[in-house]
Structure formats: C-alpha cells, structure tokens
Amino acid sequence: MHIKRHMESVVLGLIQEYPCILISGPRQVGKTTLIENLQEPAPREFVTLDDGALRDMAKRDPKLFLEIHKPPVCIDEVQYAPELFPYIKMIVDKNKRAGDFILTGSQVYKLMRGVSESLAGRIAVLDMQGISLSETTGLPNLPFIPDFNGCADRKLKTPIDAVSLFTRIFNGSMPLIVSGARSDTAVYYSSYVTTYLQRDIREIAQVDEVKFFRFLTAAAVRSAQILNATELARDAGISLPTAQSWLGILETLGIIFYLHPYSNNLLKRTLKTPKLYFYDTGLVCYLSQWNGVEAMMTGAASGALLETFVVSEIMKTYLNAGRRPFVYYYRDTDMREIDLIIEQNNRLFPIEIKKAATVDKRTANVFRLIEKSGLSQGAGAIVCLSDSFGAFDRETLILPVGVI
Numbered sequence: 001m002h003i004k005r006h007m008e009s010v011v012l013g014l015i016q017e018y019p020c021i022l023i024s025g026p027r028q029v030g031k032t033t034l035i036e037n038l039q040e041p042a043p044r045e046f047v048t049l050d051d052g053a054l055r056d057m058a059k060r061d062p063k064l065f066l067e068i069h070k071p072p073v074c075i076d077e078v079q080y081a082p083e084l085f086p087y088i089k090m091i092v093d094k095n096k097r098a099g100d101f102i103l104t105g106s107q108v109y110k111l112m113r114g115v116s117e118s119l120a121g122r123i124a125v126l127d128m129q130g131i132s133l134s135e136t137t138g139l140p141n142l143p144f145i146p147d148f149n150g151c152a153d154r155k156l157k158t159p160i161d162a163v164s165l166f167t168r169i170f171n172g173s174m175p176l177i178v179s180g181a182r183s184d185t186a187v188y189y190s191s192y193v194t195t196y197l198q199r200d201i202r203e204i205a206q207v208d209e210v211k212f213f214r215f216l217t218a219a220a221v222r223s224a225q226i227l228n229a230t231e232l233a234r235d236a237g238i239s240l241p242t243a244q245s246w247l248g249i250l251e252t253l254g255i256i257f258y259l260h261p262y263s264n265n266l267l268k269r270t271l272k273t274p275k276l277y278f279y280d281t282g283l284v285c286y287l288s289q290w291n292g293v294e295a296m297m298t299g300a301a302s303g304a305l306l307e308t309f310v311v312s313e314i315m316k317t318y319l320n321a322g323r324r325p326f327v328y329y330y331r332d333t334d335m336r337e338i339d340l341i342i343e344q345n346n347r348l349f350p351i352e353i354k355k356a357a358t359v360d361k362r363t364a365n366v367f368r369l370i371e372k373s374g375l376s377q378g379a380g381a382i383v384c385l386s387d388s389f390g391a392f393d394r395e396t397l398i399l400p401v402g403v404i
Contacts, residue, residue: 003131003179005034006141006320010126012038014322015099018124019092022078022103022115025128026254026279027196030175031104034128035074044102045069048076055080062087071100079105085118092122107200107253124322129254129279130173132316137402143325144317144404145342146349146381148394151403159387160402162357166297169309170290172282189286197255204249211238215246219256220278220287224304224311226331227258227276247276255279257315262328262341262348264373271331279316281309306401307353310383311340313404314351330369338366349378357385361392 007023011034014021023031035046047069049055058065058081066087069075078084088101103123115123134141137156160168174192176182193213201207215236222232233243250256258274278284284305290296296305311327318325330338330350340351350367359382367380381397383404390398 002033002037003135003175004037005030006132006135007126007128007322008034008038009141010320010322011035011102012040014124014126015040015102017098018122019095019098020088020101020103020119020123021099022105022123022125023128024105024125024254027106027200028174028176028192029128029130029254031106031128032076033175035076035102035104040072042072044072044074046074046076049080050077059083066091071095071097072102073100074102074104076104077106078103079107085115089118089122092119107204126322127254127319129312129316129319131175131178132173132320133168133313133402133404134317135320136178139403141321142317143321143323144314145344146351146379146397146399148379148391148397151381151397151399152389154403155389156400156402159400161387162385163293163297165385165401166302166306167293169281169305170285170293170296172280172285173312174280174282177282185282186286186291189283192283193286197253200253201246201249204252205245207246211236212246215243216250217287219247219250219276220284221301222276223278223284224307225276226271226273228273255283259311259327259329259340262330262343262370262373271333275329277308277311279312281305281312284308303355306355307339310353310401310404313401314340314342317404332369336366336369338369341370343375344378347376347378348373350380352380352382354382354384357387359384359386359398361396364392364396367396 011021025031047054049058062083071091092100139154171177171185177185177188182188198209201212215238218232218235229243230240233240236243256276256278258276260274261271285296296302315325326343328341330341338350339353342349348370350370352363352366354363363382364380371377379395379397381399383399383401386398386400388400389403
C-alpha cells in the first residue's frame with residue numbers, strides 16, 4: 001500500500017526554483033520511494049551509489065559519471081561520493097536550470113560538508129523521517145501550532161482510541177511497517193539495526209558492536225529524559241567521550257534529536273541540559289525489549305513513549321513542510337516543567353503531554369512559568385488521550401494526540 005508523503009508537494013515546488021534538492025534522513029524512511037512516485041512532467045534517471053560499480057565510477061571519475069548520468073537525475077546515497085559535488089556545482093552554474101539534480105543521502109555530516117563547500121546557495125535541503133500520523137489520517141501538511149481555530153479544524157473522520165494509538169507507537173513509523181509490508185516488528189527492527197544502522201556506524205567510526213548495541217539500548221530507555229551522558233556511559237560500559245561521540249553519530253544519522261531548554265535573560269533559574277528523543281518509537285520499543293502493545297501500554301515507560309511520539313510527530317509536521325522547528329522544553333531549578341514550547345513569530349506556545357483521557361485545568365498552571373519570558377504567550381495545549389478536540393478557554397486547548 002502506497003502512502004502519499006506530505007513532502008512530495010514540497011519537493012515538486014522546490015524543483016521549480018532550485019537546481020539541486022537534497023533529501024536527507026535515515027535509511028528506510030522512504031526517500032527513494034518518494035522520488036520514484038514524484039509526478040514530474042519529464043522523466044528523471046535514478047542512480048544509486050549503493051551499487052558498488054556506480055560508486056566506484058563516481059569516486060574515480062566524477063566528471064565521466066555525470067556525463068553518462070546527465071540531468072535531470074536523482075543520485076541516491078550521494079554521500080558515498082563527495083567527489084561529485086564540485087562537478088555538480090559546475091553543471092549547475094553552466095546550465096542555470098531548476099530541477100537538474102535531486103540528491104538523497106543518509107549520512108548528514110558527509111552530505112552537509114560537501115554541500116557547504118560546493119553547493120551553498122544552489123541547493124534546498126530537506127530532512128525526511130518516517131511516516132507521520134497525519135500522513136496516514138489525511139490531515140493537511142501544516143506545521144503544528146496550538147492555535148484555537150487551526151486545531152478546531154483538524155478533525156479526524158474516525159477518532160483514534162488509546163489501543164490503536166499505542167499500537168502505532170509500538171510499531172513505529174517506518175514505511176514498510178506502516179504500509180503492512182512487514183508484519184513482525186521485532187524481526188524488522190532487528191534487521192534494521194544489524195543491516196543498516198550498524199553498517200552506517202562502521203563507516204563513520206570504529207566501534208565495538210556489542211558495546212554499541214548496549215549503548216543504543218541504554219539511550220533508547222532514556223528517550224524523553226534529560227540527558228545524563230555520564231550515567232549513559234556507565235550503563236553502556238563505555239567512556240564518557242565515547243558516549244558523547246556515539247550520541248553525535250546518532251544525531252547526524254537522524255536517529256535521535258534533542259530538545260534544548262528554553263531560557264533567556266529574564267528566566268534565569270532554568271536548567272541548561274537538553275532532553276534526548278528518538279524519532280522512531282518502534283525502534284525504542286524494540287531496543288527496550290517490549291514484547292507487545294499491552295505490556296508497553298501499561299508499563300512504567302508508557303508516559304515517556306507517548307511523549308517521545310508526540311514530540312516526534314510535531315517535529316515531523318515541520319520537517320515535512322520543509323521547515324525547521326524552533327522547539328524547546330522548560331524546567332527550572334525547582335523541577336517545574338513544561339514538556340514542549342514552540343516559538344513562532346515572537347510568541348511562545350506551551351504544550352503539556354498527558355497519558356490520560358480527561359485532564360484538569362490545573363494541569364495548565366505550569367504555562368504561567370514562561371509569563372516573564374519577555375515574549376507574548378500564545379495558546380497553550382494539553383495533548384492527551386481524549387477522543388475529541390476541547391478547550392477550557394480559547395487560550396487553553398485540550399487536544400487528542402490524533403490531531404497533531
């Protein structure tokens with residue numbers, strides 16, 4: 001079953017304006033499928049540098065490679081041949097034609113180094129993740145903001161009940177799982193870690209695979225928690241510098257991301273340490289060794305998994321629209337916390353995430369913590385397991401997870 005990706009319309013718009021489009025993201029999130037399903041007016045050749053012979057030619061003689069594979073062309077896993085970038089730049093500067101190159105890749109650090117050195121100003125960069133909930137429920141491709149009118153319009157034909165929601169959290173967002181092409185998530189994620197993730201890690205750094213898997217597991221069980229790299233390193237049996245290096249690798253591969261604490265000169269009692277999140281909750285559930293939806297849903301980690309899912313889904317609404325979100329969390333030295341803050345147009349929109357079907361308005365009292373931030377405050381939202389949109393007032397919304 002093909003699921004139309006929100007990013008398709010963004011890519012189609014950008015190829016009318018930019019000579020190069022770069023789509024980066026982890027393996028298996030659907031970059032190749034997206035390109036293959038683009039409804040372009042003219043045919044485009046597709047070549048992948050996963051093919052050893054093509055990769056060798058691209059590295060050994062990039063000029064010849066681009067004479068054979070002329071634009072319009074899509075070059076998949078382009079990070080394997082950074083030698084191509086200077087020659088792509090020459091073609092772009094000569095042709096001055098929009099849409100000549102679509103590049104994809106799964107190792108962001110290599111890609112961005114080549115882009116910054118050769119294609120600055122000539123390329124539009126998009127970050128792609130797994131399938132979002134809004135892509136499967138038919139909601140519009142809009143960056144999420146807890147605005148009263150906008151959220152009231154984001155109605156689902158069929159509300160998502162708690163069991164269905166936690167089933168989605170357990171299964172994760174990888175297209176082969178969401179589409180039903182793969183039914184056993186344990187087998188899929190085991191193969192994913194072994195075949196893709198560890199292979200990409202080996203290409204970046206020399207790692208002990210046993211220790212790395214232990215580290216990966218220790219990181220997964222800390223998703224939605226304030227990062228304590230020292231504790232993480234201890235549990236994984238590695239040094240602190242190694243843990244910090246491996247976290248950096250996971251971030252560049254698009255597996256994890258951070259929420260940094262919101263603070264400014266007017267909010268001086270805030271913590272300075274980021275919170276760690278995984279993009280894909282299915283990977284977290286596999287690494288955390290949950291063996292079924294019911295056990296996970298009733299387990300002690302269910303709240304953190306729900307928070308991971310909600311924050312990741314909000315991030316995807318921005319990435320799928322080709323935008324970079326400005327998102328934070330808040331916690332002060334008295335341990336008072338706001339799960340998520342979205343900053344937009346000099347306004348702060350606070351969000352609390354609760355594993356409950358009904359919520360008390362007192363939950364929103366924490367939103368007052370940022371009243372002295374110096375910025376105006378937009379509507380706040382309590383995202384929960386409610387089955388319908390609601391509000392305590394126009395500035396305090398109650399949102400079911402499914403409308404994100």
